[in-house]
Each structure stands twice: as structure tokens, then as C-alpha cells.
Amino acid sequence: MPPKRKGKYNLPVPLKEGMILKDTEKKEWRLGRMIAQGGFGLIYLASPCVDIPVDEKAEHVIKVEYLENGPLFSELKFYQRAAKQEHIQKWMKLKRLTFLGIPIFWGAGQAEHNGKSYRFMVMERLGEDLQTTFERRGRKFNKETVLQIGVRMLDILEYIHENEYVHGDIKAANLLFGYKNPHEVYLADYGLAYRYCPNGNHKEYQENPKKGHNGTIEFTSLDAHKGVAPSRRGDLEILGYCMLQWMCGSLPWQHNLRNPEAVQAAKNKLLDELPDSVTQWAPSGTDCGEIARFLKNVSSLAYDEKPEYETLKKILLSGLEQKRPCYNGVLDLTTTKSTRGGCAGNPRKGYSELEMK
Structure with a gap:
């Protein structure tokens, strides 16, 4: 049963480093040090090697929340229903993609500690979030970087939309570089993911002022401002606002x-x-024509209309043709301009506290 929604979630009492957790598949995981916390939960380094302390270079993390909280439950359901690795790999082969930035889910379960019940989820470790990079670079990305990230996000959104979900909270704080592959970007944090089309039946358009202005106010869609349930066009509208901010500051x-x-x-x-x-x-000197065309296309969509993802990608890629970017290569955020050939970049490790609310 899903937990009851509350206006505010309680941050759990931290678990002990070295504690062993057993997931639903009976696989054991050892907790390392806590590396992040947010409005509802904690993130620990973790390892399947339970007999030795967790190394600082651990490639797994465990998210923990109280059992009665909700966001981690929602995220878990998204991964179980829509983001199984075999489905992602099949989709990538179909779409001829070499990479799709959805974090790998390794397992989940429940644990007891000092009389309290916890829910946990094991994920691949990610690196620095895009918001941190954005701030460090003076709140500005060059056009080539913005459009390349936009196309990558379209690949991810098309996949999750085809699997009956929308993300609902796209923003730089929820885009993270890889830990093992720090030149790729992942869309993380599916705590607000919404099943907009269960069993192929799209939710009806219905305004609800009591639920108005949901999401991150800076980027949230016009539908969300009206209390309408999230949709595909809402995700794309949010992405458009993000790209506009990244390019204009x-x-x-x-x-x-x-x-x-x-x-x-x-x-x-x-x-x-x-x-x-x-x-x-x-x-002055910044050309946002592609973003204007992108938003124009998205704003013309009906609430339940399927977007033309390829058309939207072509709009963004049209701003890159002369520079011949390595769209399927890696991102370079170390210089003012992206590298044209090798697209080399700077490895970034860690796990942002901004990843969780």
C-alpha cells in the first residue's frame, strides 16, 4: 500500500554506517557514510561486499526514508514499472541510441532501526548536478551545450513518456553527471513522477485550484499552475524554460x-x-531562435497529444549543424565553448545534496 501523503515529510534518524540491509531479492548491501540529505530522506554510499567497509569510490548509493513517507515510494514504483534495464536496453537498440540517461536501479527493501520502519532503494552512484556546474560557471552555458543537453533530455523523456510516466520536475538540480562516465548527463529524482496514462488511458484535463502552482515554481508548466495533472506537454514546456535559463542566465x-x-x-x-x-x-549576441521554435511547437500541443519528439530534436539540432557537435559523444563544460572533435571534459565525482528535496 502506498503511504499517505502529508504536507511535510519527516527526515529519518540516520542509520549506522556499516549496517547491513537485505533487499526484496535477498541481496545484502552494506551502508557506507551518509553523503547527502534532503527534505524527506538520506543518501549513503553502499556496497554489495558486506564483509569489508564501504570504499569512498563505491559505485552504489542507498536512498533511505521513513516507511510512511511518499517520494521514495513513488520513485520505486516508477523504476519497477517503467525503467527495468532489459526494457531500456531494448528501447536503446530500437532507437539506435548508445546511451540513455536514466540511473540504474539495483534493488529495494525495508529495514527496522530503533523501532522505526524504513524504506530503501539501491541506485547507481551519480556525480555532480548540473545546477552546481551552472552556478560555478557564472549561471551561463554556451548555446552548443544547452542544445546538446536538450536533445539528450528529449531521448529520456520520449522513453519515460512511452512507458506511461512523466517526470514532472525537470531542472538542473535533477540533472546529474555520471560517476563512472562524468561526460554524460542523467535525469534523476523520480519522486514526483506521475503515471499520466495508466494502461493506455490518458488522464482527463481537469483544473483544480487547490493543487495549483505545484512543482518548482520557476519552471513548472502552465497546466501545473492551474492544478492540472502532469502531462507530456508539461514536461516539454518545463524543459524549454530550463534551456532558456541555461542560455540566457x-x-x-x-x-x-x-x-x-x-x-x-x-x-x-x-x-x-x-x-x-x-x-x-x-x-545581446545570444541567439535563442531554436528555443523559441521549440516552445512554439510545445505550446501548440493538446493536453493529451503525443509530441513529435523527432521534430523537436531536429529543431534543437538545427542550431548545431554548422558546428558539427558530437551529439552522441560527451559533453564538455570545462571551457566557454564545447570541444568540436573529441569533446573532452573534466571528471566530476560526488553526489549532490540537491538531488533530493
């Missing part, structure tokens, strides 16, 4: 984030006045 409503109604009105204005609203917002 800020969004037109950035100064008004404490006023959800004002943010909603500003987003309406932006979408109503495309492409001029985007091109005029862009700093």
Missing part, C-alpha cells in the same frame, strides 16, 4: 518567484508572444 519571471500568479501570467505572456518574447529576452 535567467528567466523573465525570476524576480517574482514568491508570487505564483505573477509567474503564471509571465509564462502566459511568453508563450502567447512567441517567438519575439524569447528572442527579445535573450542577451
Whole structure:
């Protein structure tokens, strides 16, 4: 049974380093040190080698929350239903992809500690989040980097959308570099993932003011502002806002984030006045034409309409043709401009505290 939703989740009392957890498949995992915490849970380094202390270079992490909390339960259901490795590999072969940035799920289970019940989930370890990189680079990415990340996100979103889910909370804090492959980007944190089309039946459009302005206010979709359940077009709209911020450094409503109604009105204005609203917002010397076209296409979608992902990718890739980027290669965020040939980059390790709310 899913846990009851609460307005605020309790952060669990930390588990002891060295504790052994057994997942539902009877596989044992040893906890290492805690490396992150957020609004509902904790993240520990972990290892399947239970007889020795967990190494700092461990390639697994364990997310932990109280059993009565909800986000980890939602994330677990997403992985069990929509992100099994055999399904991902089959999809990649079908789409001729060499990489799809969905973290690997290794197992899950429940544990008891000091009279409290915990839920845990074992995942592959990831690296630094994109928000940290964005801030360190002066809140600005070059156009080539933004468009390449956008295309990678479209690959991920097409897969999860085809498997009846939407992410609902796309933002730089939830995009993480790989730990073993630090030049690739993963879309993480499926705690708000929503099954928009269970058994092939799309949820109906229904506004609910009591649920208005859900999500991260800076990027959330117009549907979410109205309390409408998440959809494919909502995910793509959010991605469009993210790309606009990454390329321009800020969004037109950035100064008004404490006023959800004002943010909603500003987003309406932006979408109503495309492409001029985007091109005029862009700093001098910054061409955001592809993002304007992307948002124009997305804003024309019906609530339950299937997006044309290939068309959207072509829009973004059109801004890269002259530079011949290695779209299937690695990202380089170490210089002002992306490397044209080898696309070399700088390894980044660690696990961002921003990954969890």
C-alpha cells in the first residue's frame, strides 16, 4: 500500500554506517557514510561486499526514508514499472541510441532501526548536478551545450513518456553527471513522477485550484499552475524554460518567484508572444531562435497529444549543424565553448545534496 501523503515529510534518524540491509531479492548491501540529505530522506554510499567497509569510490548509493513517507515510494514504483534495464536496453537498440540517461536501479527493501520502519532503494552512484556546474560557471552555458543537453533530455523523456510516466520536475538540480562516465548527463529524482496514462488511458484535463502552482515554481508548466495533472506537454514546456535559463542566465519571471500568479501570467505572456518574447529576452549576441521554435511547437500541443519528439530534436539540432557537435559523444563544460572533435571534459565525482528535496 502506498503511504499517505502529508504536507511535510519527516527526515529519518540516520542509520549506522556499516549496517547491513537485505533487499526484496535477498541481496545484502552494506551502508557506507551518509553523503547527502534532503527534505524527506538520506543518501549513503553502499556496497554489495558486506564483509569489508564501504570504499569512498563505491559505485552504489542507498536512498533511505521513513516507511510512511511518499517520494521514495513513488520513485520505486516508477523504476519497477517503467525503467527495468532489459526494457531500456531494448528501447536503446530500437532507437539506435548508445546511451540513455536514466540511473540504474539495483534493488529495494525495508529495514527496522530503533523501532522505526524504513524504506530503501539501491541506485547507481551519480556525480555532480548540473545546477552546481551552472552556478560555478557564472549561471551561463554556451548555446552548443544547452542544445546538446536538450536533445539528450528529449531521448529520456520520449522513453519515460512511452512507458506511461512523466517526470514532472525537470531542472538542473535533477540533472546529474555520471560517476563512472562524468561526460554524460542523467535525469534523476523520480519522486514526483506521475503515471499520466495508466494502461493506455490518458488522464482527463481537469483544473483544480487547490493543487495549483505545484512543482518548482520557476519552471513548472502552465497546466501545473492551474492544478492540472502532469502531462507530456508539461514536461516539454518545463524543459524549454530550463534551456532558456541555461542560455540566457535567467528567466523573465525570476524576480517574482514568491508570487505564483505573477509567474503564471509571465509564462502566459511568453508563450502567447512567441517567438519575439524569447528572442527579445535573450542577451545581446545570444541567439535563442531554436528555443523559441521549440516552445512554439510545445505550446501548440493538446493536453493529451503525443509530441513529435523527432521534430523537436531536429529543431534543437538545427542550431548545431554548422558546428558539427558530437551529439552522441560527451559533453564538455570545462571551457566557454564545447570541444568540436573529441569533446573532452573534466571528471566530476560526488553526489549532490540537491538531488533530493
